[in-house]
Amino acid sequence: MECPHFSAARCLSCTLMGVPYAEQVAAKEQAVRALLPAGIDWLPSVVGPESGFRNKAKMVVTGTVAAPVLGILDRSGGGIDLQDCGLYPPELSDAFAPLSRFITLARLTPYDVAQRRGELKYLLITVAPDGGLMVRFVVRSTESLSRIRKHLPTLLGWLPQARVVSVNLQPEHKAVLEGEREELLLGESLTMRVNDLDLHLRPQSFFQTNTEVAAALYRQVQEWVAEGVPREVWDLYCGVGGFALHCAAAGRRLVGVEVSAEAVASAQRSATALPGDVEFIVADATRWAVARTDAPDLVVVNPPRRGIGPDLADWLERSTTPTVVYSSCNASTLARDLAAMPSLQPVRARVLDMFPQTDHYEVAVLLERTVRS
Template sequence: MCAGITMIDCPYYQRNQCRSCQWLEIPYQQQLAQKEKHLSDCLQGLERNAYRYPPSPSAPRAFRNKAKMVIGGTVERPLLGILLSQEEGQQVRDLTACPLYPPAFRHCFPVLKDFIARAGLTPYNIERRKGELKYILLTESRYRQEIMLRFVLRSETKLALIRRELPALLQKLPQVKVVSLNIQPQHAAILEGEKEIFLTEQQVLEERFNRIPLFIRPQGFFQTNPEVAQALYATASQWVEALPIRHLWDLFCGVGGFGLHCAEALNRRQPKQPVRLTGIEISPSAIFSAALSTRRLGLDKGNGEVSFQSLDAAAFALDRNEAPPELVIVNPPRRGIGKPLAQFLNRMPARFILYSSCNASSMGQDLSELSAYRIQKIQLFDMFPHTAHYEVLTLLERHQA
C-alpha cells in the first residue's frame, strides 16, 4: 500500500515544531520491520510453531478519525494544537495543518476558531489557572462523513453563549451532527470530566466496519485508524468463524467491535445455532453504543443471547461460577489483563483466547502467565504509523487439560 513512502510532507516536523511522529524519516517498510522485531522480542519464543501473518499496513497520511486539540492563544486569536514542554512556557503550538487528520477537519478548524471568539471561550491558561476552554475534540465517521464535536470546559459558565452561537456554527458545518460540552473542573492533566451536556438531539455517530454497525459516542473508546481497525476486526472474525464456538465472552469490549464481528461470523456459518455473547466494559458510554449495535443487528430478538454490561472486566470474570465459554476475547488497555485474570483463564477451561493488544510488552507478560495456552496465529496491525506503537492480534488454543 505504502511501501515506497520515506517521509510524508509535514511542515511541523520539518521545522522541528512537532515530534509526535518520531519515525517520520524512517522508510515505511523499515518501520514495519522494526515493529515486527519488537514484537518477536516481547514474545521471547512464545510464538514458536505459530503461524505469523504479514503485517497489515496503514495509509501514510490522513488515517486518523480523531483530533484532540489543546486550546491556547487568546480568545480573539485562538490556537488549536499541542501543549509545548514546560521549559517553553506552557505555550500551545497550532497544528491545524497536521497531515494525519482527514481533509474534513481542515475545513472545520477555521470555523471553530471563529466560534471560539464569538462565544467568548477564553483559552484555559495552566500557569494562571484562568480561562474556560481546555480542549476541542473532533471525531469523524467515514461511513456517513459526519463529525462529532466536543468542547472540554472548566465550567458551565459559557453554556448560554455557546447555545446562542451554535446554530450559526451548524449552518457553516452541516457535517457536524453531534455537539456536546464536557465539564472538567480539575487543574490536572485529565482530558475529560464525568459530566457531558449534549447540545444536539443526535448523540451518536454511526460507523460501519465490514457491514457491522458500530457507534461513536462521547466518553466511549473507538479506534483511531478506521481502515486498519476494519482489517483487525475482519481478521478476528475470519480466525474464529470455523472454530467450534457457540458461547463467547468479550472482555474489555469497548463498543463491541470484536464480539459483534465474531458473533456475526459464527451465526452466519450456523444460523440455526445462534451464539451466546457476553460483552463487558467499564465505560457506560461504550456499553450504550454496543447495545445500540445489538439492536441494529437484530441480536436482541431471540437470535442468540447477546448482552453487554458496564462492569470491570477482571472482576466479572473472577466472579463467574457458570459454565465457561469456548472463546474468551480480551482487548485490554496498555497495562494488559494482569496476573490474576491470566491465572483465572488458565484454570477456566475455555478452549480459545483471542487476545488483541496495543502494548506487546504487557501482552508478552500476560502470555507467559497463560501457560495452559499456545499461540496458533499472530498478526501485527500498524494502527499508528510513524511511531513505535502498533496493535497485535493473537489466537491462542488450550493445550493443557
C-alpha cells in the same frame, strides 16, 4: 511522509517521522516477534495509509478569544498550531477553521495553564467514514454553556456535517482530558460504518484511532472466532463492542463486558438489529470474569496497555475455555500475560499498524489450549 513541525522540532510526537514506511512496519513486526514465543504462524502485517489516517483530533486550545490556537502545548505552556497536521484527513482538518471562528463568536476564553484562568481547554473532534462529525468542547465550568447553546445554529451552518455536539466539564487543573459530566447539545451518537456494520459512538466512548486498520482487525478476529464455531463468546474490555458485534451469529450467545457505561450504551444500540443472543454488561472485566464459575467456548480480550494482569490471566489459565483471542497494543505486557497462561499457546498472530509514524502498533494473537501436564 514529511512534516514541517517535526523538522522544526515544534512537535516530536511522531517519533518515526522520516523513516521509510516499509522500514517502520518491518521494525514493529521484528520487535513484536522478539517478545513473543517461537513457533507462531505470523500472518502478513496489515498496513493502511501512512498519512491522513486519524479519525480523531485532540486539540489543546490556547491563544486568545480573537486568535485561538488549536494544537499542543510547548514546554513553556504556550500553544503550537497543528491545524495542518498531516495525520488528519481533509474531512477532519477542514473543521478546524469553522471551530476557530466559533470560539471567537461564542467568546470562549482559552484556558491558560500557567495562570489557571480561562474556560475552553480542548476541542475533541471525531470523523466518521461518511464524513459526519462529533464535536466536543471540554470546558472548565458551565460559564460558557449558554453561549455555546445560543450560537450552536451558526456553528451548524458552518459545519453542516456535525452529527453530535456536546460540552464536557473538566474543572480540575491537571492533565486529564475530560470530566465525567457531558452535556449533549446535538444528537446522541456518531455512526461509524465499519465492515458493513453500524457502530454507534457516544461522546465518552473509546474507538480505535485508525478506522481502516481497525476494520481489518475486526475482520481478523471475526475469522478466527468463526473457525471455532463457538456457542458462547465473551468479549472482555469490549469498548463499543467492535469485536463482539462482528462475531454475532444466529445460535451464538455473546457477552460483552466493559467498565464504561457510555461505551456499553453505544454497543447496546449497535446490537439491536444483529442475530444471536447479544448482551452487554457494565462491569470491570476482570472482576466480572473471575467471579464466574462457568466458562465460554471462546474469550476475546482487548485490554489497555497494562494488559489483562495476573488475576484474569490466572482465571483463563485455570478455566476450561479452549480458545482465546488477545488483541494488544503493548507486546511487553502481552508477553507477560502469555507467560502466565502456559496452557494457552499462541498459534497465529498478526501485527496491524494502527499508528504510522510512531513505534506503536496493535497485535492480534490466537491462543489454543493444550493438554495440561
